[in-house]
Amino acid sequence: MATMVDVARRAGVSVATVSHVLNETRPVRPGTRKAVLDAIDDLGYIPNTLARSLVTARTRSIGLAVSAISNPYFTEILQGVESSALERGYGLLIADPHDDPEHERKAVGLLHERRVDGVIVAPSAEPAGLLEYLARREIPAVFLDRLVGDAHDQVCAENARPVEQLVDHLAGLGHIRIGLVAGLPGLSTTTERIAGYRAELERHGLPFRPGLLAEGHSEARGAEDAVHRLLASPEPPTAIITANNVMTIGALRALRTAGLGVPDDLALVCFDDFSWADVFSPGLTAISQPSREVGATAVRLLLDRLEDPARPPRTVRLPCDFVHRTSCGCVAEAPDRPLPGTPGLPGKDPVS
The missing domain is CATH 1.10.260.40 (lambda repressor-like DNA-binding domains)
Structure with missing residues (x-):
């Protein structure tokens, strides 16, 4: 050798x-x-x-703590982190915190023990232990997807505006009882998506009905139970928005169990597009997040932090795309289109 x-x-x-x-x-x-x-x-x-x-005093390695095994959205983020890190000569160590606060702190601690130069974390709904650990050991860290305060560099997709666009689209189709299956309480993504839902209902003059907002806890089983609750309400929704891709699966199971068809009996749209959403019949109208770009941006923020530890923390929000299919009840026109109200890509027809 x-x-x-x-x-x-x-x-x-x-x-x-x-x-x-x-x-x-x-x-x-x-x-x-x-x-x-x-x-x-x-x-x-x-x-x-x-x-x-x-x-x-550097290992040229990055620790990544996300629930990539249980959530396909984070799998795409992982791909963005890995490709960006390798491009810059950094290796990647991965731990799955399972969205559990105690497991999260242990996972980050394990990465720290491996002497990574910094960590990228999708924080849980109760990140106090994580924040204390990072601060006490002065570990360079970037939060992705979920925002926590303003003391760290962070990157996420827009949350409120895309949900507003989904509500606007459904209201424009004549729906006045629009349900939302929300994510895990305590996450910034959940709070912001609910805020967008309520704001757009108000803009259309539609009352906010607490009975049409159900917690799905960001899980398929939780969403399945949530949809059953929505359907059992005195005035059930005629359209449902699911707040992430995993909950979309649970919602579809619940509707199948109830013998309801999409969109003939009920319109369904979702936050988070996924690679096989277009093979459903009907195809799922969805918000597509820039998952890989989120991951790549997290790496850039972390390396900038390593280069200049004293720089002010930054929060980056990335725009989403509206993918128009037919689960909303519209007639099929094209595979997708830009988010309503936003321009298409330069030099491209707005319908692609």
Whole structure:
């Protein structure tokens, strides 16, 4: 196996110069740098990551704590984090906190013990233990999807406005009893989506009916129970919005059990598009979140924080797309269209 001494000999430089190239600890002239990199490639030299971390106090690794196994939305975010991290020369360690506050703190602690340079976390609904752990150990951290205060860098998709667009679309089709299956209480995504739902009902002059708002707890089974409650109310909804993709599955199960068809008996639209939403019959009208962009932005925020620890925290919100299919009751026109009221991509027809 080739060593740094072999690389230095092949490149005609000192071992210290090879170290500076590998660890970026001192500027090296372009020609010298190229000679070292060519020697590394020729010899198949593999740097010792542990030794490098002793020199730089960095492991060039990022910890990611999201419930990627149980939620396909976070799987797409993971892909965005991984590709962006690898592009910048960082490895990725992953832990699943299962949206449980205690498990969350332990998961982040485990990542910290592996000496990651920083962590990216989708916080639970009760993140006090996580916040205390991060603050006490001064761990660089970025929150994604769910916002918590303003002391950390954060990135998420827009939440209120897209739900307003869903309500507006359904109200425009004549629905006056629009139900919402909301997510886990305590999450910023839940709070903001409910706020958008209520604001748009008010804008259309429709009363907010507490009986048409049901908690699905961000789970398929919870959403299934929530839809059964909505259907059993004295004035059941004629249209339902589900607040994430997992709850959409639960809602569809409940409607099937009740013998109701979509959209003939009840319109259904959802927050979170997913890769197989268009294979349903009817296709699901949905809000598509920029999942991979959320993940890539989280990496950029974390690396910026590592570069400049004193910089003010930033919160980034990314726009969503409205994917128009037929579960809302509309006649099929095209696979999708931009969010109503927003321009299409430059140089493209607004219907794609």
